[in-house]
Amino acid sequence: MQSSSDLFPVALMSAELRGDLTEDVYRLKPGNSPDPSVELVLTRLGIFGRESARGAPVILLHGSFSNRRFWYSPKGIGLGPFLARAGFDIWIAEMRGHGLSPRNQHYRRNRVADYARYDLPAIADFVCEQTGEVPHWIGHSLGGTTLAAALGGHYLGEGQVASVALFGSQVSRTYWPLKMPPVEWGGRLLLKRFEVLSGSLLKRGPEDEPIGLALESLRWHGLFGRFGDAESDWWAGLSEVPMPVLAVAAAGDVQDPVWACRKLLEQFPEESRHFLCLSREEGFAGDYGHVEMLIGKDAQREVWPLVARWLEDRQLPAQIGTEIAAG
Template sequence: MQSSSDLFPVALISAELRGDLTEDVYRLKPGNSPDPSVELVLTRLGRFGQEGGRGVPVILVHGSFSNRRFWYSPKGLGLGPYLARVGFDVWIAEMRGHGLSPRNQRYRRNCVADYARYDLPAIAAFVREQNGRVPHWVGHSLGGTTLAAALGGHYLGEENVASAALFGTQISRRYWPLKMPPVEWGGRLLLKRFDVISGSLLKRGPEDEPIGLVLESLRWHGLFGRFGDAERDWWAGLAEVRVPVLAVAAAGDLQDPVWACRKLAAQVPEAYRHFLRLAKDGGFSGDFGHVEMLVSKAAEREVWPLVAYWLEHRRLPIALKAPDSA
């Protein structure tokens, strides 16, 4: 692999003009994890004619059963193109085995611990090398959970995170049957027979997820489970975060409810945490859902400009400083 980086092998696999946007697609092979076959694809969006004046970098991390198209549609729509058009240097990550990122040899064992410990730091290092500035991060659902794990595990710090925005992100929702050891053990034995969970079969999205993620979640939600791995307590580590963190919850989100998203935000020190609830009674046009908070016409009008404001100012507009958004 011919390298476009001094850090590790990187290949520029395509460079295209998409209307008013430039699209550069890079394949990274960090070689920093126990599985040396891992390759990660990053899509960089910029404005045509402005290639020499890259703006502040922002990295977008998709959720479960998803890929780069959550942020960037084939028609050039989405939060990614919006941020590129208003001047940001946009990087869209695709996690192991998703979208353009090939499945690694140990794909079935992939988990948040690997994403947080190995993949996000490699992505951060490459973006910093290319742009020269510390990137902002935006994660949705599992992407936000991975960012929270990286922050709480101290795999990402101030040198690699200018701010982090977590949309629909929580790990506190209770699954009470899993608190019963026989249920957890039985579920684990059953799931180990599978390699993946199919997003299309479950009507959750276009991608599969490795069974390792599900088994990891069972550990988190078991009787003596915690948000962390064998070495580190990520939940406790969030109390030591020293970068601005925005947690965004949607009133109509049944998957990651507001109370649970708020609980995660509350774990971050008060001086660095910000919370926003997307709801009709909070001045928005409606009660947004889990996906609609970022992918909808209403999100384009009401949420995307707030994301740009956050990235520029690392705080919310004063008009939103209501009890639910403080």
């Protein structure tokens, strides 16, 4: 198993057999950002006995307060193992300070801007080097938002992205009090007192999030805020993205509502975009929620096969309800 790279230092942390799955865990140290201590962990899933016949690479990005277990449970269940068993070459990324990725020196300052500008390109380059192919990307919630930032900022290009699927990702939900400068300033002063937002205390997930993400979000949603950083308007840049894009929203998602997920998609070129709403009205078992859109028995039966279909053809069935019933 290759554990080195011509790009930057890489260590093969472990190579295990988990039932029918092979699990190779890599630690990358790209050294490409202002904080040289950043290390990122990638878990590669394959099927035992089929290592030499891996299919197209797919990179999975978790959302906030999460880690690789969103895609891959200790029992070998999840969208990651499902796609590996379907023949895809699965790479599960863990962002700075999440899961197996250690906290970097300036962890509290981490922002989507850092993930998008430095981390995702390094991950893409390593996967391209290891596989010799351009990967597909799937992001959930903040993972999808980060992916949109990388595309809109042109930090990821056609040589690094074959297609994109965004699940429950948006940046348009408005928090009107933040449009009042005194409220934004007060919120910023309050947040700066903390190092992290605790996922366990907030009952949002198993991981913490650096306070830099919250401060960045305040700026996005402020009176003159925009989806971007001081150097680049990511929102405007999305209109120039040539790769196929799928946006998936869930009718029962109160955190990232359908209309906002659709608005993010509509910023991409019309000829390359596709939209799917997981709702009873569209023929699904029910109105899915923010997490349930990818986790649970209904998702396993209804959503995962559609993801595999998208990765194979970059298309969805014309009649979703008919396809689900046939499956």
